[in-house]
Amino acid sequence: MDIVVLSETKKKGHGSENLGQKSLRRCITSWEPVSPRLIKMNLSLHGKNITIIGVYAVNDDTLVKDKEEFFEQLSYExxxxxxxxxxxxxxxxxxxxxxxxxxxxxxxxxxxTLNDNGNRLINICDQNNLRILNGFFQHRDISTPGYNILEI
Incomplete structure (x- = not known):
């Protein structure tokens, strides 16, 4: 994978891990840790200026005040x-x-299913002329025979 946003990791103890070659590193023009839940990275890739916002959103059952603060910050960015x-x-x-x-x-x-966070995300997308693309394409049903499903 060329671009990955990790929203949550768990590692026991301390240390770091080398994840291999970072071939797109030269395309990164800037990055900024906006908050513990948002990170922003600007790239220039194939003549296009792209901003990736990595998100670890609050849970849907979070206090309304905290949800409003998070989604307002996301909308502002x-x-x-x-x-x-x-x-x-x-x-x-x-x-x-x-x-x-x-x-x-x-x-x-x-x-x-639609939840409160979903409504808030849809509103942000509407205000900023964005689409939630993973709903525009048919996805393969992984429970179809021929696929192995690992249950833990």
């Missing part, structure tokens, strides 16, 4: 980028966005 760059928002958004036919933000290929 997205609005600072504006229309000058392509934006990739990735990580653990703790959001269930449902599914909709003929919608500009949410696609039809998702589960039907």
């Amino acid at each position: 997205i609005s600072k980028i504006g229309q000058s760059r392509e934006i990739i928002l990735t990580g653990d958004l703790n959001s269930r966005i449902g599914k909709k036919l003929h919608d500009k933000i949410v696609g039809q290929f998702r589960e039907a």
Whole structure:
């Protein structure tokens, strides 16, 4: 994988780990740890200016005050980028966005469940002209015969 955003890691003890060659390192123009839950990285890749925002969102059952603070900060960071760059928002958004036919933000290929974090994420996307792309494409059903599912 060329780009990975880790939203949560667990490592016993102390230390570091070398994850191999970082071939896209030369494309990174800047990065900023915005908060313990947000990190922002700017890249210049194939002539495009891209900003990746790595997210570890608050849980859906978090206090409303804390959720408002988190989603306001996320919205602010997205609005600072504006229309000058392509934006990739990735990580653990703790959001269930449902599914909709003929919608500009949410696609039809998702589960039907919608939660409060999902509503908040949809609103941010609507305000900033963004789409939640993983719902616009049919996903393979991994429970189909022929696939191995590891249960722990």
